[in-house]
Amino acid sequence: MKLLLKLLLKIFRNGLGAVIAFLSWIIPPSKIQRSFAEQKKVDLQTQQLELYQFFGCPFCIKTRRAGRRLNLKIIIRNAQTAGKYRDELTKAVGKIQVPCLKITDGNEVKWLLESGEIIAYLEKRFA
Numbered sequence: 017m018k019l020l021l022k023l024l025l026k027i028f029r030n031g032l033g034a035v036i037a038f039l040s041w042i043i044p045p046s047k048i049q050r051s052f053a054e055q056k057k058v059d060l061q062t063q064q065l066e067l068y069q070f071f072g073c074p075f076c077i078k079t080r081r082a083g084r085r086l087n088l089k090i091i092i093r094n095a096q097t098a099g100k101y102r103d104e105l106t107k108a109v110g111k112i113q114v115p116c117l118k119i120t121d122g123n124e125v126k127w128l129l130e131s132g133e134i135i136a137y138l139e140k141r142f143a
């Protein structure tokens with residue numbers, strides 16, 4: 017009984033997440049515009065940013081929207097299903113929590129948790 021309830025809750029959460037993700041996709045935020053040269057510079061910088069996330073997680077959707085609004089080509093990593101990226105995230109932060117932004121700067125790697133902090137970081141660096 018408990019297992020069935022857990023399963024139903026999971027289906028509901030995933031379904032709701034998919035609906036929110038769909039709505040977010042059909043109503044995209046307007047992107048900030050940059051000159052060609054500036055956008056190229058930003059694109060180069062965002063090659064060092066990886067967003068570990070779940071597709072239907074509302075905090076991840078909020079963070080992805082901020083990235084879209086700021087016109088950033090952040091690399092998206094699926095940490096929802098078992099595999100390389102989920103393992104990397106667990107190893108780096110000791111748990112599964114998304115969204116999490118991996119920031120690579122030369123040999124230095126920083127992992128940033130909390131959607132609010134990630135968005136503040138992106139806005140400070142790219143707005």
Ligand SMILES: N[C@@H](CCC(=O)N[C@@H](CS)C(=O)NCC(=O)O)C(=O)O
Pocket residue numbers: 070073074075112113114115129130131132
């Ligand atoms: N306060 C966090 C909340 C993030 C959060 O609750 N994420 C959920 C997914 S929606 C999570 O990581 N859950 C871990 C799991 O499902 O294993 C934020 O704003 O980023």
